[in-house]
Amino acid sequence: MLKLEKIKKGFDKKTILDEISLDFREGEIVTILGPSGSGKTTILNIILGLIQADEGRILLRGEDVTDVPMEKRGFNIVFQDYGLFPHLNAYKNIVYGLKNNTGLCSVDEVNDLIKLLELEEHLDKRITELSGGQKQRVAFARTLVMKPQVLLLDEPLSALDGVIKESIKERIKQIAREFKLTTIIVTHDPEEALTLADRVLIINEGKVAAYATPEELIHTPQCDFVNQFILRQLEIKRQNIGQLFTNTPLLQVG
Amino acid sequence: MKGLKEKESNLIWLIMAFAAGVFLFYPLGKLLLKSFETAGGIGIGLYQEVLAGKKFLLVAGNSVGIAGVSALLTTILAFVCAYSLHFSNLPGSFKKIIKNLCVLPMLLPTITYGFAIIYSFGKQGVYTRLLGRQLFDIYGINGLIIGYIIYTFPIAFLLLTNTMAYIDKKFVLVSRVMGDKGIKTFYVAVFRPLLGTIVTAIIQCFFLSFTDFGIPASVGGKVKTIAGLLYEQMLGSVPDFGRGAVIAIMMLLPSVISILLIWQLEKTNICYNSIENSEIPKGAIRDGILGIMTTLIVSGIMLVLLVIFLIPFISGWPYDLTFTLKHFKNVFADTALTGVLRNSLYVSLATALFGTTISFFAALVATRSKVGKGKKNFLDILGNVTNTIPGMVIGIAYMLTFTGTRLQTTFTIIIICNTLHFFATPYMMMKNSFLKLNSGFEATGKIMGDSWFQSLYRIIIPNTVETIFSVLNYYFVNSMVTISGIVFLTGARTMVMTTKIKELQHFAKFSEIFVLSFLIFLINLTIKVIFKGVKKYEKVI
Numbered sequence: 081m082l083k084l085e086k087i088k089k090g091f092d093k094k095t096i097l098d099e100i101s102l103d104f105r106e107g108e109i110v111t112i113l114g115p116s117g118s119g120k121t122t123i124l125n126i127i128l129g130l131i132q133a134d135e136g137r138i139l140l141r142g143e144d145v146t147d148v149p150m151e152k153r154g155f156n157i158v159f160q161d162y163g164l165f166p167h168l169n170a171y172k173n174i175v176y177g178l179k180n181n182t183g184l185c186s187v188d189e190v191n192d193l194i195k196l197l198e199l200e201e202h203l204d205k206r207i208t209e210l211s212g213g214q215k216q217r218v219a220f221a222r223t224l225v226m227k228p229q230v231l232l233l234d235e236p237l238s239a240l241d242g243v244i245k246e247s248i249k250e251r252i253k254q255i256a257r258e259f260k261l262t263t264i265i266v267t268h269d270p271e272e273a274l275t276l277a278d279r280v281l282i283i284n285e286g287k288v289a290a291y292a293t294p295e296e297l298i299h300t301p302q303c304d305f306v307n308q309f310i311l312r313q314l315e316i317k318r319q320n321i322g323q324l325f326t327n328t329p330l331l332q333v334g
Numbered sequence: 335m336k337g338l339k340e341k342e343s344n345l346i347w348l349i350m351a352f353a354a355g356v357f358l359f360y361p362l363g364k365l366l367l368k369s370f371e372t373a374g375g376i377g378i379g380l381y382q383e384v385l386a387g388k389k390f391l392l393v394a395g396n397s398v399g400i401a402g403v404s405a406l407l408t409t410i411l412a413f414v415c416a417y418s419l420h421f422s423n424l425p426g427s428f429k430k431i432i433k434n435l436c437v438l439p440m441l442l443p444t445i446t447y448g449f450a451i452i453y454s455f456g457k458q459g460v461y462t463r464l465l466g467r468q469l470f471d472i473y474g475i476n477g478l479i480i481g482y483i484i485y486t487f488p489i490a491f492l493l494l495t496n497t498m499a500y501i502d503k504k505f506v507l508v509s510r511v512m513g514d515k516g517i518k519t520f521y522v523a524v525f526r527p528l529l530g531t532i533v534t535a536i537i538q539c540f541f542l543s544f545t546d547f548g549i550p551a552s553v554g555g556k557v558k559t560i561a562g563l564l565y566e567q568m569l570g571s572v573p574d575f576g577r578g579a580v581i582a583i584m585m586l587l588p589s590v591i592s593i594l595l596i597w598q599l600e601k602t603n604i605c606y607n608s609i610e611n612s613e614i615p616k617g618a619i620r621d622g623i624l625g626i627m628t629t630l631i632v633s634g635i636m637l638v639l640l641v642i643f644l645i646p647f648i649s650g651w652p653y654d655l656t657f658t659l660k661h662f663k664n665v666f667a668d669t670a671l672t673g674v675l676r677n678s679l680y681v682s683l684a685t686a687l688f689g690t691t692i693s694f695f696a697a698l699v700a701t702r703s704k705v706g707k708g709k710k711n712f713l714d715i716l717g718n719v720t721n722t723i724p725g726m727v728i729g730i731a732y733m734l735t736f737t738g739t740r741l742q743t744t745f746t747i748i749i750i751c752n753t754l755h756f757f758a759t760p761y762m763m764m765k766n767s768f769l770k771l772n773s774g775f776e777a778t779g780k781i782m783g784d785s786w787f788q789s790l791y792r793i794i795i796p797n798t799v800e801t802i803f804s805v806l807n808y809y810f811v812n813s814m815v816t817i818s819g820i821v822f823l824t825g826a827r828t829m830v831m832t833t834k835i836k837e838l839q840h841f842a843k844f845s846e847i848f849v850l851s852f853l854i855f856l857i858n859l860t861i862k863v864i865f866k867g868v869k870k871y872e873k874v875i
Binding site (some may be wrong): 090128130151155156157159161163165166168176177179180181222226245 | 772774775777778779780781782783784788793796797
């Protein structure tokens with residue numbers, strides 16, 4: 081559905097992305113995982129159109145959109161810090177884009193979305209009165225109202241606490257399924273990346289280190305970097321949690 | 335946010351650069367050139383001539399010395415007041431009153447302070463008569479120092495309270511816990527962290543006093559200052575533009591040094607990011623002493639200013655002490671004076687709108703656009719240059735540049751002069767406000783279909799409206815009280831209240847002077863209250 085061809089990008093003579101080629105399928109969730117400075121956010125911004133690649137092409141359903149400006153690509157993003165407008169209340173933030181695009185979303189559709197994201201009781205609140213998870217949901221709603229072709233999420237879980245994290249994860253999956261929405265998520269947390277995605281893209285030093293399903297990543301060795309930095313982290317976590325639960329029958333939670 | 339083309343920002347930058355060229359760099363160049371113009375071509379002849387004269391050195395010495403002493407005294411007094419606000423348990427209502435009174439002098443032109451001093455401590459002054467004798471000779475050094483203190487006190491006070499608010503009050507506790515005693519605690523927890531700001535306050539007060547025109551014009555007497563000399567050279571009975579240009583350039587020198595020093599100091603300032611309100615230890619004696627000292631300082635200043643609110647309502651000081659409104663009636667019956675009032679309001683409103691627009695867009699391009707780094711630096715330099723140049727120097731540069739053009743003595747040139755003269759602070763205020771906004775706002779707006787202009791009025795303006803009001807207020811009040819730059823630029827048709835006061839001084843029409851001063855104060859206070867009210871309202875909705 082979306083294809084990157086030999087994308088190259090550098091800042092101040094330093095190469096950030098080195099001839100990256102990728103494809104994304106309709107309706108799938110892809111997480112982009114990598115250490116800080118690996119270029120993962122740059123990929124997101126290039127897809128969005130916020131920055132221009134030095135070389136290479138971006139194809140959307142076969143059509144070249146490399147030079148199409150950000151606002152005409154029909155993609156949308158939820159920024160890491162949400163970027164909600166503090167002078168507007170939650171509802172006005174959600175319908176912000178409809179002023180410029182009347183008729184894009186009917187009143188019923190907006191209400192359904194609000195219901196889906198459980199925001200009914202928060203609509204009149206100021207942004208400063210919302211909790212982290214609520215802000216996240218408002219930002220989602222504001223973005224989904226625009227009916228994007230591709231949804232981009234920049235570290236969507238990094239500002240949230242433990243329990244909310246899990247529920248937002250479910251929510252993201254639900255939204256992707258319900259709207260058949262191609263979703264690309266940047267994260268630095270291996271656990272998050274592997275439990276959220278249909279496919280995981282691992283970036284290191286501007287190159288693709290691996291691009292596979294979570295199962296493939298775990299079961300078939302990919303490369304040294306993946307084993308060293310990604311799988312080992314998960315293995316340590318697993319051992320720690322395993323130790324915690326030795327001799328304990330499966331807990332009945334929730 | 336790179337890679338996006340932004341025609342609008344580049345266009346704004348171009349306009350700014352062009353305006354800066356025409357209204358800042360070209361006039362300054364012209365002034366510089368004038369100072370090097372001699373009968374035999376370009377040379378340093380005029381400089382040699384001016385510097386060789388004993389008069390100039392004496393006057394320069396006066397200016398530096400008196401401004402220096404005043405700066406030191408002002409900073410000490412302001413420190414006491416700021417300290418009792420932040421480090422005592424004096425009642426909140428007392429603190430609030432002090433806080434408001436301390437910045438009150440900012441609403442009046444400096445030339446008024448001089449007349450207020452004459453009418454309070456002069457031979458026929460209010461307090462001289464109450465006490466039965468004159469305390470000291472007010473013309474000359476004493477008058478200048480008192481005037482400069484009143485003028486610069488609010489600025490030193492604001493600088494110090496701002497930094498004190500950011501000092502971690504826990505330092506005091508930590509120092510105590512570590513076993514430090516009184517003075518040592520004060521040094522470690524208060525004085526040392528404040529040192530940068532204290533020195534900045536001294537330099538800033540020095541700079542303002544050194545370049546002020548209004549106070550020496552009214553109360554200087556036989557003691558000449560650089561500002562007075564400059565005025566004489568340009569608008570006196572025997573004007574000499576060449577020598578004037580030389581003196582203007584010489585005046586620039588200490589100003590540039592002051593600003594460079596402040597710049598350096600800002601870099602070394604300790605930055606605390608949290609304002610945490612910590613309990614201040616009990617200390618009844620300390621609070622008592624601070625309360626008394628603060629009250630004395632603030633009432634001293636208020637006593638002088640009180641005259642401004644008294645004299646306009648007295649029939650004929652000091653002979654006829656009955657209450658009257660006839661001075662006000664006279665002023666309002668005099669079309670020349672009501673015209674001046676109208677001019678002042680017009681100039682200040684126009685400067686507020688124009689100046690706010692300019693600083694808004696300059697700061698916007700400098701903080702939230704994709705124009706090149708060099709271009710952004712240019713805007714910052716513009717801010718710093720305008721901060722460095724005294725109003726009188728701009729005024730004289732304009733006089734040399736625009737006399738004979740269609741801009742001479744027009745409102746346009748006065749408004750441009752004010753906008754430039756006061757540009758530095760609004761530019762910084764707007765910049766800080768923009769930097770606090772989430773960097774993704776414009777991109778978010780754009781994806782949602784906003785044009786550049788739409789994201790401006792749908793997102794950026796609503797989120798910085800408070801600062802915009804503060805900038806409007808700043809420009810308005812300063813345009814109302816300024817005299818130094820525009821005294822060289824106003825004409826018969828474009829006379830404003832402050833320059834009219836200077837003219838009325840010639841005819842010793844002091845009732846009118848005080849009525850005009852009183853009106854300036856009233857207008858400024860009204861504007862301030864209105865903006866404060868609007869800001870509060872904005873916060874509620």
